[in-house]
Amino acid sequence: MASEVLGEDRSYWVYLPPSYDSDTTTPKSYPVMYLLDGDAHFHSASGVITHMSTGINGNNQIPELIVIAIPNTNRTRDLTPTHSSIGFDGEETEFFDESGGGDAFLQFIRDELFPNIDSTYRTTKHRTLVGHSFGGLLALHALLTVPDMFESYIAIDPSLWWEDRLLVRQAENIFANEHNRNASVYISLANNPDAETGERSAMELSGREFGKILASAVSPDIRFSLQYFETENHGSVPLVSLYYGLLSIFDGYEYSVADFIANPSIPDVIAHFDSISKRLGIDPRPPEGSINTLGYVLLYQIVDVDNAVEMFELNVLNYPDSWNVYDSLGEAYMVRGDKELAIENYERSVELNPDNENGVTQLEILNGEEEVPQQ
Numbered sequence: 001m002a003s004e005v006l007g008e009d010r011s012y013w014v015y016l017p018p019s020y021d022s023d024t025t026t027p028k029s030y031p032v033m034y035l036l037d038g039d040a041h042f043h044s045a046s047g048v049i050t051h052m053s054t055g056i057n058g059n060n061q062i063p064e065l066i067v068i069a070i071p072n073t074n075r076t077r078d079l080t081p082t083h084s085s086i087g088f089d090g091e092e093t094e095f096f097d098e099s100g101g102g103d104a105f106l107q108f109i110r111d112e113l114f115p116n117i118d119s120t121y122r123t124t125k126h127r128t129l130v131g132h133s134f135g136g137l138l139a140l141h142a143l144l145t146v147p148d149m150f151e152s153y154i155a156i157d158p159s160l161w162w163e164d165r166l167l168v169r170q171a172e173n174i175f176a177n178e179h180n181r182n183a184s185v186y187i188s189l190a191n192n193p194d195a196e197t198g199e200r201s202a203m204e205l206s207g208r209e210f211g212k213i214l215a216s217a218v219s220p221d222i223r224f225s226l227q228y229f230e231t232e233n234h235g236s237v238p239l240v241s242l243y244y245g246l247l248s249i250f251d252g253y254e255y256s257v258a259d260f261i262a263n264p265s266i267p268d269v270i271a272h273f274d275s276i277s278k279r280l281g282i283d284p285r286p287p288e289g290s291i292n293t294l295g296y297v298l299l300y301q302i303v304d305v306d307n308a309v310e311m312f313e314l315n316v317l318n319y320p321d322s323w324n325v326y327d328s329l330g331e332a333y334m335v336r337g338d339k340e341l342a343i344e345n346y347e348r349s350v351e352l353n354p355d356n357e358n359g360v361t362q363l364e365i366l367n368g369e370e371e372v373p374q375q
Contacts, residue, residue: 001116005108006078011071012113013038015046016121017064018054023353025288026319030066031126031280032117034109034150036079036135038069041238045069045130048242058257060290062250063282065128068117070109077101079134081141084163088202102138103145110149126281128152128249132238134159136187137167140210143183144170151281152184154245156238157192160206168210175217182221186248187211188241189228203234223251252276255286260294264302266311269294285318292328305336316345323352327359334362342366 003010019025035045046067050056053064072078076099083100087093117123129150131139136158143153144167160167175181187210192201211226225248229237255272269286277284291314298308312329319325330345343366350359 001112003108003112005104005112008073010073010108010113012117013042013067013069013071014121015042015049015067015069017066018050019064019289020066020122024322024324026322027122028283028288029122029124030064031128031282032066032068032121032123033128033130034113035067035069036129036131036138037072037075037133039071041130041132041242042067042069044239045242048239049246052243052246055289055293060287061254062246063253063280063287066117066121066123068113070113074098074101075134078105079131079138080162081138081145082163082166086163088159088161102141105138106142106146106149110146124282126151128154130154130156130242130245131158132156132241133234136160137162140167140171140185140187143185144174147181147183150183152249153186154242154249155185155187156241156245157188157190157203157234158207158210159203160210161202165202165206165209168206168213171210171213175213175219175222177218179219180221181217181219184223184249185214185225186241186245187214187224187226188237188245189226190232190234190237191228191230192234204228250280253280255290255294257293257297260297261302264298264304264307266307266314270314286314288315288319288322288325291315291318292324295328295332299332299335305332308332309336321352323349323356323359326352327356330359330362334366339366 001010017030035041049065049067052059052061076096078101080099081102085092085096127150129139129142136155137160139153139155140158142149187207189204189207192203194201214222214224227244229240232240253276255269273286274284291311295308295311298304298311309332312332315325316329326345326349330342330349333342333345346359346363350356
Protein backbone atom coordinates (compact mmCIF):
# COMPACT_ATOMS: atom_id res chain seq x y z
CA MET A 1 0.00 0.00 0.00
CA ALA A 2 1.11 3.60 -0.60
CA SER A 3 1.73 5.56 2.59
CA GLU A 4 1.36 9.31 2.44
CA VAL A 5 2.52 9.57 6.04
CA LEU A 6 5.82 7.80 5.37
CA GLY A 7 6.17 8.87 1.75
CA GLU A 8 6.82 5.35 0.50
CA ASP A 9 5.13 2.10 -0.46
CA ARG A 10 4.77 -0.34 2.44
CA SER A 11 3.97 -4.01 2.22
CA TYR A 12 2.21 -6.07 4.86
CA TRP A 13 1.84 -9.81 5.21
CA VAL A 14 -1.42 -11.43 6.29
CA TYR A 15 -2.15 -14.65 8.17
CA LEU A 16 -5.80 -15.67 8.27
CA PRO A 17 -6.91 -18.41 10.69
CA PRO A 18 -8.10 -21.69 9.12
CA SER A 19 -11.71 -20.98 10.05
CA TYR A 20 -11.74 -17.65 8.18
CA ASP A 21 -12.91 -19.25 4.93
CA SER A 22 -14.24 -22.45 6.50
CA ASP A 23 -17.32 -24.04 4.97
CA THR A 24 -18.09 -25.72 8.30
CA THR A 25 -18.44 -22.86 10.78
CA THR A 26 -20.27 -19.55 10.61
CA PRO A 27 -18.19 -16.55 9.39
CA LYS A 28 -17.02 -14.46 12.34
CA SER A 29 -14.73 -11.54 13.16
CA TYR A 30 -11.29 -11.90 14.70
CA PRO A 31 -8.91 -9.97 16.96
CA VAL A 32 -5.84 -8.70 15.12
CA MET A 33 -2.18 -9.00 16.08
CA TYR A 34 0.13 -6.42 14.51
CA LEU A 35 3.67 -7.80 14.29
CA LEU A 36 6.71 -5.54 14.00
CA ASP A 37 9.84 -6.86 12.26
CA GLY A 38 7.25 -8.81 10.31
CA ASP A 39 9.66 -10.27 7.77
CA ALA A 40 11.70 -11.85 10.57
CA HIS A 41 8.89 -13.24 12.72
CA PHE A 42 5.88 -13.85 10.45
CA HIS A 43 6.23 -17.60 9.94
CA SER A 44 7.11 -18.48 13.52
CA ALA A 45 4.34 -16.26 14.88
CA SER A 46 1.66 -17.64 12.58
CA GLY A 47 2.75 -21.17 13.47
CA VAL A 48 2.53 -20.50 17.20
CA ILE A 49 -0.92 -18.97 16.82
CA THR A 50 -2.14 -21.88 14.69
CA HIS A 51 -0.96 -24.31 17.37
CA MET A 52 -2.55 -22.36 20.23
CA SER A 53 -5.92 -21.47 18.75
CA THR A 54 -7.20 -23.95 16.19
CA GLY A 55 -7.80 -27.08 18.24
CA ILE A 56 -4.56 -28.90 17.38
CA ASN A 57 -4.13 -31.56 20.08
CA GLY A 58 -7.24 -30.09 21.68
CA ASN A 59 -5.60 -26.67 22.09
CA ASN A 60 -7.92 -23.69 22.21
CA GLN A 61 -5.72 -21.64 24.54
CA ILE A 62 -6.38 -18.32 22.80
CA PRO A 63 -8.93 -17.07 20.28
CA GLU A 64 -8.05 -17.38 16.62
CA LEU A 65 -6.27 -14.26 15.41
CA ILE A 66 -5.57 -12.43 12.20
CA VAL A 67 -1.87 -11.52 11.98
CA ILE A 68 -0.72 -8.42 10.14
CA ALA A 69 3.07 -8.49 9.87
CA ILE A 70 4.88 -5.32 8.82
CA PRO A 71 8.25 -5.89 7.10
CA ASN A 72 10.94 -3.27 7.57
CA THR A 73 12.19 -0.69 5.11
CA ASN A 74 14.22 1.44 7.55
CA ARG A 75 14.12 -0.35 10.88
CA THR A 76 16.10 2.10 12.98
CA ARG A 77 14.04 5.03 11.71
CA ASP A 78 10.64 3.44 12.22
CA LEU A 79 11.11 1.60 15.52
CA THR A 80 12.84 4.29 17.62
CA PRO A 81 10.68 6.88 19.42
CA THR A 82 13.22 9.74 19.44
CA HIS A 83 16.38 10.77 17.63
CA SER A 84 19.54 9.71 19.42
CA SER A 85 23.06 8.99 18.26
CA ILE A 86 24.06 7.11 21.41
CA GLY A 87 24.33 3.34 21.10
CA PHE A 88 23.88 0.54 23.61
CA ASP A 89 27.48 0.95 24.76
CA GLY A 90 27.03 4.63 25.49
CA GLU A 91 29.12 5.72 22.52
CA GLU A 92 28.01 7.80 19.55
CA THR A 93 27.34 5.87 16.36
CA GLU A 94 26.41 6.85 12.82
CA PHE A 95 24.15 3.79 12.70
CA PHE A 96 21.42 5.79 14.45
CA ASP A 97 21.61 8.90 12.25
CA GLU A 98 18.07 8.31 10.93
CA SER A 99 16.53 7.34 14.26
CA GLY A 100 13.41 8.95 15.71
CA GLY A 101 10.65 8.10 13.23
CA GLY A 102 8.55 6.04 15.63
CA ASP A 103 5.69 8.54 15.95
CA ALA A 104 5.31 8.78 12.18
CA PHE A 105 5.37 4.99 11.91
CA LEU A 106 2.62 4.68 14.51
CA GLN A 107 0.63 7.32 12.62
CA PHE A 108 0.97 5.22 9.46
CA ILE A 109 -0.34 2.18 11.32
CA ARG A 110 -3.25 4.05 12.92
CA ASP A 111 -4.37 6.31 10.08
CA GLU A 112 -3.55 4.21 7.02
CA LEU A 113 -2.99 0.55 7.87
CA PHE A 114 -5.84 0.12 10.39
CA PRO A 115 -8.54 1.40 7.98
CA ASN A 116 -7.12 -0.75 5.19
CA ILE A 117 -7.19 -3.91 7.30
CA ASP A 118 -10.57 -3.25 8.92
CA SER A 119 -12.23 -2.62 5.56
CA THR A 120 -10.69 -5.71 3.96
CA TYR A 121 -10.99 -8.34 6.69
CA ARG A 122 -13.50 -9.27 9.40
CA THR A 123 -11.85 -7.75 12.46
CA THR A 124 -12.87 -6.99 16.04
CA LYS A 125 -11.76 -3.94 18.00
CA HIS A 126 -9.16 -5.94 19.97
CA ARG A 127 -5.67 -5.22 18.65
CA THR A 128 -2.36 -6.49 20.00
CA LEU A 129 1.02 -4.96 19.15
CA VAL A 130 4.04 -7.27 19.26
CA GLY A 131 7.64 -6.14 18.95
CA HIS A 132 11.13 -7.46 19.69
CA SER A 133 14.14 -5.34 20.70
CA PHE A 134 13.58 -1.96 18.99
CA GLY A 135 10.11 -3.31 18.16
CA GLY A 136 9.49 -3.86 21.87
CA LEU A 137 10.69 -0.33 22.51
CA LEU A 138 8.16 1.04 20.03
CA ALA A 139 5.38 -1.13 21.47
CA LEU A 140 5.93 0.39 24.93
CA HIS A 141 6.24 3.86 23.39
CA ALA A 142 2.78 3.29 21.87
CA LEU A 143 1.49 2.21 25.29
CA LEU A 144 2.72 5.50 26.77
CA THR A 145 1.85 7.95 24.02
CA VAL A 146 -1.13 6.59 22.05
CA PRO A 147 -2.88 4.35 24.58
CA ASP A 148 -6.09 4.05 22.55
CA MET A 149 -4.42 2.39 19.56
CA PHE A 150 -4.03 -1.09 21.03
CA GLU A 151 -5.67 -3.11 23.78
CA SER A 152 -2.66 -5.39 24.37
CA TYR A 153 1.12 -5.26 24.06
CA ILE A 154 3.81 -7.92 23.93
CA ALA A 155 7.27 -6.33 24.30
CA ILE A 156 10.00 -8.93 23.78
CA ASP A 157 13.37 -8.03 25.34
CA PRO A 158 12.66 -4.34 24.62
CA SER A 159 15.54 -1.90 24.09
CA LEU A 160 14.54 0.27 27.03
CA TRP A 161 18.13 1.46 27.41
CA TRP A 162 17.33 3.88 24.55
CA GLU A 163 18.24 7.52 25.26
CA ASP A 164 19.25 6.94 28.86
CA ARG A 165 16.08 4.92 29.69
CA LEU A 166 13.77 7.64 28.38
CA LEU A 167 10.63 5.45 28.39
CA VAL A 168 11.29 4.29 31.94
CA ARG A 169 11.35 7.89 33.11
CA GLN A 170 8.18 8.71 31.17
CA ALA A 171 6.37 5.65 32.48
CA GLU A 172 7.12 6.53 36.07
CA ASN A 173 5.14 9.75 35.77
CA ILE A 174 2.28 8.34 33.66
CA PHE A 175 1.46 5.22 35.64
CA ALA A 176 1.83 6.89 39.01
CA ASN A 177 -0.77 9.53 38.15
CA GLU A 178 -3.21 8.34 35.50
CA HIS A 179 -6.11 6.34 36.91
CA ASN A 180 -7.96 5.48 33.68
CA ARG A 181 -5.32 3.49 31.79
CA ASN A 182 -6.61 0.20 30.37
CA ALA A 183 -4.26 -2.32 28.77
CA SER A 184 -2.80 -5.81 28.99
CA VAL A 185 1.01 -5.74 28.88
CA TYR A 186 3.50 -8.59 28.73
CA ILE A 187 7.26 -7.97 28.85
CA SER A 188 9.85 -10.68 28.40
CA LEU A 189 13.55 -10.40 29.22
CA ALA A 190 16.40 -12.58 28.01
CA ASN A 191 19.67 -13.47 29.72
CA ASN A 192 22.02 -10.88 28.22
CA PRO A 193 24.85 -10.36 30.73
CA ASP A 194 27.25 -7.48 30.21
CA ALA A 195 30.08 -8.72 27.99
CA GLU A 196 32.78 -7.19 30.17
CA THR A 197 31.51 -7.55 33.72
CA GLY A 198 29.13 -10.49 33.44
CA GLU A 199 26.58 -8.50 35.42
CA ARG A 200 22.98 -7.91 34.36
CA SER A 201 22.83 -5.76 31.24
CA ALA A 202 21.31 -2.30 30.93
CA MET A 203 18.59 -3.85 28.75
CA GLU A 204 17.52 -6.27 31.46
CA LEU A 205 17.78 -3.76 34.31
CA SER A 206 15.73 -1.13 32.47
CA GLY A 207 13.15 -3.78 31.58
CA ARG A 208 12.81 -4.82 35.21
CA GLU A 209 12.47 -1.18 36.28
CA PHE A 210 9.73 -0.59 33.70
CA GLY A 211 8.01 -3.72 34.98
CA LYS A 212 8.03 -2.48 38.57
CA ILE A 213 6.41 0.75 37.44
CA LEU A 214 3.64 -1.12 35.63
CA ALA A 215 3.13 -3.49 38.56
CA SER A 216 2.48 -0.52 40.84
CA ALA A 217 0.33 1.46 38.38
CA VAL A 218 -2.52 3.34 40.05
CA SER A 219 -4.99 2.31 37.34
CA PRO A 220 -6.83 -0.89 38.30
CA ASP A 221 -7.30 -1.75 34.62
CA ILE A 222 -3.62 -2.36 33.86
CA ARG A 223 -2.92 -6.10 33.55
CA PHE A 224 0.80 -6.74 33.56
CA SER A 225 3.17 -9.70 33.47
CA LEU A 226 6.98 -9.84 33.23
CA GLN A 227 8.90 -13.03 32.48
CA TYR A 228 12.65 -13.65 32.53
CA PHE A 229 14.11 -16.44 30.40
CA GLU A 230 17.44 -17.45 31.87
CA THR A 231 18.21 -19.99 29.13
CA GLU A 232 17.39 -17.64 26.22
CA ASN A 233 19.42 -14.83 24.69
CA HIS A 234 18.31 -11.75 22.81
CA GLY A 235 18.14 -13.60 19.51
CA SER A 236 16.42 -16.76 20.70
CA VAL A 237 13.81 -15.28 23.04
CA PRO A 238 11.10 -14.14 20.55
CA LEU A 239 9.52 -17.55 19.87
CA VAL A 240 8.99 -18.61 23.48
CA SER A 241 8.04 -15.05 24.45
CA LEU A 242 5.25 -14.94 21.90
CA TYR A 243 3.78 -18.18 23.26
CA TYR A 244 3.80 -17.06 26.88
CA GLY A 245 2.87 -13.52 25.93
CA LEU A 246 -0.29 -14.69 24.17
CA LEU A 247 -1.15 -16.90 27.15
CA SER A 248 -0.81 -13.83 29.39
CA ILE A 249 -2.80 -11.47 27.16
CA PHE A 250 -5.64 -13.99 26.70
CA ASP A 251 -5.42 -15.46 30.19
CA GLY A 252 -8.60 -17.31 31.10
CA TYR A 253 -9.85 -17.69 27.53
CA GLU A 254 -9.67 -21.47 27.32
CA TYR A 255 -12.53 -23.43 28.85
CA SER A 256 -10.94 -26.65 30.02
CA VAL A 257 -12.64 -29.87 28.94
CA ALA A 258 -11.30 -31.50 32.11
CA ASP A 259 -12.92 -28.79 34.24
CA PHE A 260 -16.14 -29.19 32.30
CA ILE A 261 -16.18 -32.94 32.90
CA ALA A 262 -15.73 -32.24 36.62
CA ASN A 263 -18.50 -29.63 36.55
CA PRO A 264 -20.65 -29.96 33.39
CA SER A 265 -22.55 -26.70 33.83
CA ILE A 266 -23.85 -24.99 30.69
CA PRO A 267 -24.58 -21.69 32.55
CA ASP A 268 -20.96 -21.65 33.74
CA VAL A 269 -19.74 -22.03 30.15
CA ILE A 270 -21.93 -19.12 29.02
CA ALA A 271 -20.82 -16.94 31.95
CA HIS A 272 -17.17 -17.75 31.26
CA PHE A 273 -17.21 -16.59 27.66
CA ASP A 274 -19.37 -13.58 28.52
CA SER A 275 -16.73 -12.47 31.02
CA ILE A 276 -13.91 -12.99 28.51
CA SER A 277 -15.85 -11.04 25.90
CA LYS A 278 -16.25 -8.03 28.19
CA ARG A 279 -12.54 -8.02 29.04
CA LEU A 280 -11.19 -8.55 25.54
CA GLY A 281 -13.86 -6.94 23.39
CA ILE A 282 -14.42 -10.11 21.38
CA ASP A 283 -17.56 -11.91 20.22
CA PRO A 284 -19.70 -12.64 23.32
CA ARG A 285 -21.01 -15.87 21.83
CA PRO A 286 -19.16 -18.98 23.03
CA PRO A 287 -17.04 -20.22 20.11
CA GLU A 288 -18.97 -22.55 17.85
CA GLY A 289 -16.24 -25.20 17.83
CA SER A 290 -15.82 -25.15 21.61
CA ILE A 291 -19.53 -25.63 22.25
CA ASN A 292 -19.66 -28.41 19.68
CA THR A 293 -16.80 -30.20 21.47
CA LEU A 294 -18.46 -29.84 24.88
CA GLY A 295 -21.73 -31.10 23.41
CA TYR A 296 -20.05 -34.31 22.29
CA VAL A 297 -18.37 -34.64 25.69
CA LEU A 298 -21.85 -34.57 27.22
CA LEU A 299 -23.29 -36.90 24.60
CA TYR A 300 -20.72 -39.70 24.62
CA GLN A 301 -18.31 -39.21 27.51
CA ILE A 302 -20.54 -38.03 30.35
CA VAL A 303 -23.57 -39.63 28.66
CA ASP A 304 -25.95 -36.85 29.64
CA VAL A 305 -28.04 -36.78 26.49
CA ASP A 306 -30.54 -34.14 27.61
CA ASN A 307 -27.80 -31.63 28.46
CA ALA A 308 -25.99 -32.53 25.24
CA VAL A 309 -29.15 -31.58 23.34
CA GLU A 310 -29.28 -28.30 25.29
CA MET A 311 -25.63 -27.58 24.47
CA PHE A 312 -26.15 -28.19 20.76
CA GLU A 313 -29.35 -26.10 20.85
CA LEU A 314 -27.25 -23.24 22.26
CA ASN A 315 -25.00 -23.49 19.21
CA VAL A 316 -28.00 -23.42 16.88
CA LEU A 317 -29.30 -20.33 18.66
CA ASN A 318 -25.93 -18.55 18.36
CA TYR A 319 -25.00 -19.74 14.86
CA PRO A 320 -28.24 -20.30 12.94
CA ASP A 321 -26.52 -20.17 9.55
CA SER A 322 -24.07 -22.99 10.28
CA TRP A 323 -24.93 -26.34 8.72
CA ASN A 324 -22.66 -28.14 11.19
CA VAL A 325 -24.60 -27.10 14.31
CA TYR A 326 -27.79 -28.64 12.89
CA ASP A 327 -25.88 -31.80 12.00
CA SER A 328 -24.66 -32.15 15.60
CA LEU A 329 -28.07 -31.37 17.07
CA GLY A 330 -29.66 -33.92 14.73
CA GLU A 331 -27.22 -36.55 16.02
CA ALA A 332 -28.08 -35.75 19.63
CA TYR A 333 -31.81 -35.98 18.93
CA MET A 334 -31.22 -39.29 17.16
CA VAL A 335 -29.32 -40.67 20.17
CA ARG A 336 -32.18 -39.53 22.43
CA GLY A 337 -34.72 -41.21 20.18
CA ASP A 338 -36.43 -38.02 18.95
CA LYS A 339 -36.73 -39.16 15.35
CA GLU A 340 -38.80 -36.27 14.01
CA LEU A 341 -36.54 -33.62 15.53
CA ALA A 342 -33.48 -35.49 14.28
CA ILE A 343 -34.92 -35.51 10.74
CA GLU A 344 -35.83 -31.83 10.98
CA ASN A 345 -32.30 -30.80 11.96
CA TYR A 346 -30.52 -33.06 9.48
CA GLU A 347 -32.77 -31.66 6.75
CA ARG A 348 -31.86 -28.12 7.76
CA SER A 349 -28.16 -29.07 7.75
CA VAL A 350 -28.37 -30.56 4.27
CA GLU A 351 -30.38 -27.58 3.06
CA LEU A 352 -27.56 -25.29 4.16
CA ASN A 353 -24.86 -27.62 2.82
CA PRO A 354 -26.01 -30.11 0.17
CA ASP A 355 -22.51 -31.65 0.27
CA ASN A 356 -23.00 -32.78 3.86
CA GLU A 357 -22.69 -36.51 3.17
CA ASN A 358 -23.18 -37.46 6.81
CA GLY A 359 -26.47 -35.58 6.93
CA VAL A 360 -27.69 -37.26 3.73
CA THR A 361 -26.74 -40.69 5.07
CA GLN A 362 -28.44 -40.12 8.43
CA LEU A 363 -31.63 -38.94 6.71
CA GLU A 364 -31.69 -42.13 4.62
CA ILE A 365 -31.34 -44.17 7.82
CA LEU A 366 -33.99 -42.18 9.69
CA ASN A 367 -36.41 -42.37 6.78
CA GLY A 368 -35.92 -46.11 6.49
CA GLU A 369 -34.16 -45.95 3.14
CA GLU A 370 -31.01 -47.56 4.50
CA GLU A 371 -30.36 -50.13 7.18
CA VAL A 372 -29.30 -48.78 10.55
CA PRO A 373 -25.64 -49.83 11.06
CA GLN A 374 -25.03 -52.28 13.90
CA GLN A 375 -23.39 -50.63 16.91
